[in-house]
Amino acid sequence: MMAQAPQSKEISIRQLAMTFESAEGESVEALHPIDLEIAAGEFVALVGPSGCGKSTILNILAGFLKPTGGQALVGGEPIKKPSIDRGVVFQDYALFPWLNIIDNVSFGLERMGVGKKERNEIAAEYLATVGLQEFERKKPSELSGGMKQRAAIARVFATDPSIILMDEPFGALDALTRRFLQHQLLEIWQKHKKTIIFVTHSVQEAVYLADRVLVMTARPGRIKMDNRIELPYPREFTTKGFRDHEKLIYDVLDEELAKSFDLESKGRFGD
Amino acid sequence: MTLIRLVLPYLYAAVAIVAVWQATVTLTNAHVAILPPPALAAQTFIELVSTGELFVHIRASLSRVIAAWGLSALVAVPLGLAMGRWRRFENIVDPVVELFRPISPLAWIPLAILWFGISEAGKIFIIFVATFFPILLNTVSGVKGVDKVLIRAGQVLGCEDEWSLFRKVILPAAMPTIIVGFRIAFGTGWAAIIAAELVAAQSGLGYLIADGMEILRSDLVMVGMVVIGVLGVLIDSVFRVISKHHDWGT
Ligand SMILES: Nc1ncnc2c1ncn2[C@@H]1O[C@H](COP(=O)(O)OP(=O)(O)OP(=O)(O)O)[C@@H](O)[C@H]1O
Ligand SMILES: [Mg+2]
Numbered sequence: 318m319m320a321q322a323p324q325s326k327e328i329s330i331r332q333l334a335m336t337f338e339s340a341e342g343e344s345v346e347a348l349h350p351i352d353l354e355i356a357a358g359e360f361v362a363l364v365g366p367s368g369c370g371k372s373t374i375l376n377i378l379a380g381f382l383k384p385t386g387g388q389a390l391v392g393g394e395p396i397k398k399p400s401i402d403r404g405v406v407f408q409d410y411a412l413f414p415w416l417n418i419i420d421n422v423s424f425g426l427e428r429m430g431v432g433k434k435e436r437n438e439i440a441a442e443y444l445a446t447v448g449l450q451e452f453e454r455k456k457p458s459e460l461s462g463g464m465k466q467r468a469a470i471a472r473v474f475a476t477d478p479s480i481i482l483m484d485e486p487f488g489a490l491d492a493l494t495r496r497f498l499q500h501q502l503l504e505i506w507q508k509h510k511k512t513i514i515f516v517t518h519s520v521q522e523a524v525y526l527a528d529r530v531l532v533m534t535a536r537p538g539r540i541k542m543d544n545r546i547e548l549p550y551p552r553e554f555t556t557k558g559f560r561d562h563e564k565l566i567y568d569v570l571d572e573e574l575a576k577s578f579d580l581e582s583k584g585r586f587g588d
Numbered sequence: 589m590t591l592i593r594l595v596l597p598y599l600y601a602a603v604a605i606v607a608v609w610q611a612t613v614t615l616t617n618a619h620v621a622i623l624p625p626p627a628l629a630a631q632t633f634i635e636l637v638s639t640g641e642l643f644v645h646i647r648a649s650l651s652r653v654i655a656a657w658g659l660s661a662l663v664a665v666p667l668g669l670a671m672g673r674w675r676r677f678e679n680i681v682d683p684v685v686e687l688f689r690p691i692s693p694l695a696w697i698p699l700a701i702l703w704f705g706i707s708e709a710g711k712i713f714i715i716f717v718a719t720f721f722p723i724l725l726n727t728v729s730g731v732k733g734v735d736k737v738l739i740r741a742g743q744v745l746g747c748e749d750e751w752s753l754f755r756k757v758i759l760p761a762a763m764p765t766i767i768v769g770f771r772i773a774f775g776t777g778w779a780a781i782i783a784a785e786l787v788a789a790q791s792g793l794g795y796l797i798a799d800g801m802e803i804l805r806s807d808l809v810m811v812g813m814v815v816i817g818v819l820g821v822l823i824d825s826v827f828r829v830i831s832k833h834h835d836w837g838t
Binding site (some may be wrong): 405413414425429457466 | 745
């Protein structure tokens with residue numbers, strides 16, 4: 318049924334740095350040179366204090382932003398501009414409100430030149446995977462937040478990208494919907510084995526989902542901890558192994574949070 | 589049911605207007621040439637309908653407005669898309685637009701006659717002026733208002749060049765605002781038929797009014813005004829229905 322064999326690629330981040338110039342001419346160092354290797358098919362969660370540069374990394378990988386130093390390679394190729402080969406799931410869904418759900422999911426397939434009949438079949442298949450087969454003809458405005466995000470997940474998997482970037486995709490959802498979507502995401506990832514980078518503020522979510530949890534420092538962001546989670550799926554929040562990982566990550570994170578509050582208050586009140 | 593609910597407010601308004609109109613005539617004892625009673629205007633209306641003359645005027649006015657409005661859309665939409673998308677282009681064009689915008693269509697009458705003589709083109713030009721700015725400004729704000737995240741979503745879903753992004757994301761996202769511009773522009777264009785047909789016209793609702801004034805037939809003036817008002821409301825409601833179709837909710 319699939320249009321092509323599922324694929325995924327590795328990511329190499331080499332001395333990647335980003336300094337923003339604000340309108341007033343001040344410069345903000347968002348990323349301190351970062352080195353990072355992510356294997357094909359790996360599920361990596363990225364956590365860190367607010368403003369540490371998580372979205373910046375994702376935006377560079379997506380091709381929305383040009384780094385001011387170093388480079389990022391996907392499958393050995395440097396990133397030049399946004400591409401359908403690098404899918405993105407946005408926090409606020411970013412469904413096209415003028416298209417119904419199935420047309421949203423088949424949007425990328427149409428751009429790839431897949432014929433109408435085939436792309437509708439593929440889209441319907443992915444919508445069924447996320448349990449939205451009944452809502453194919455509905456407009457996004459008729460769906461709840463959780464359903465919209467499921468549609469957005471179906472849309473990104475439907476184009477079979479090599480990597481998928483997710484920036485707090487479940488951040489706006491209630492706890493129950495969130496649990497349900499985490500579960501669905503894991504299922505679809507285990508089936509297709511995409512390389513995923515998943516930004517979250519929830520340590521629990523990170524440990525529940527990822528092969529590897531990267532903890533970033535306060536701004537300027539660097540990778541402070543690379544925690545491999547070897548617990549088997551499906552994971553239980555209550556097991557000792559799970560708790561141990563959480564504790565390890567929180568300890569590092571707390572240190573950085575303190576620093577980032579320090580940084581913020583300094584910025585606000587002067588020194 | 590819904591039709592009745594739509595029409596009813598206008599019926600009330602019509603009854604109120606006619607009542608005030610009749611009361612004014614009765615109380616002031618106005619001369620027919622100054623303010624004809626509603627009954628006389630109604631009689632003139634029926635005459636104009638039965639001879640078919642009214643439809644000639646309506647068709648003349650309507651086709652001018654449609655032509656001018658279509659022309660405006662052809663120029664203003666691409667210009668507005670470009671202005672909304674490219675900041676530097678907007679910075680160049682916007683001051684020019686802002687300088688022309690306050691100039692009423694009426695002020696263009698002399699130049700329209702000098703440039704186009706008494707031909708149809710001059711009249712269309714004046715209505716063009718009246719319809720151009722609402723379409724342009726709405727297109728610009730529609731494009732600027734497109735959610736940045738939708739543009740990014742388009743880019744990572746295969747709209748890798750500017751043109752496909754325009755066609756598949758920016759234009760549809762801006763469409764509701766552009767349609768509002770079309771609707772407002774049709775209204776301002778329709779209101780400008782007087783200005784357009786004031787000079788050297790042989791037909792049209794504006795002509796009917798101007799001619800009525802010249803030959804002291806205020807009943808003709810009133811019929812012209814009423815028909816402009818009623819058709820204006822009808823056309824606007826057609827646009828409302830169309831824009832409902834393009835309103836995808838939020
Ligand atoms: N376009 C920009 N211009 C100037 N500074 C920016 C810009 N984008 C981000 N920054 C700054 O870079 C830093 C990192 O921002 P980023 O959005 O990557 O943080 P984040 O880790 O995603 O934060 P959060 O968890 O709150 O989403 C912040 O200090 C932010 O203010
Ligand atoms: Mg962020």
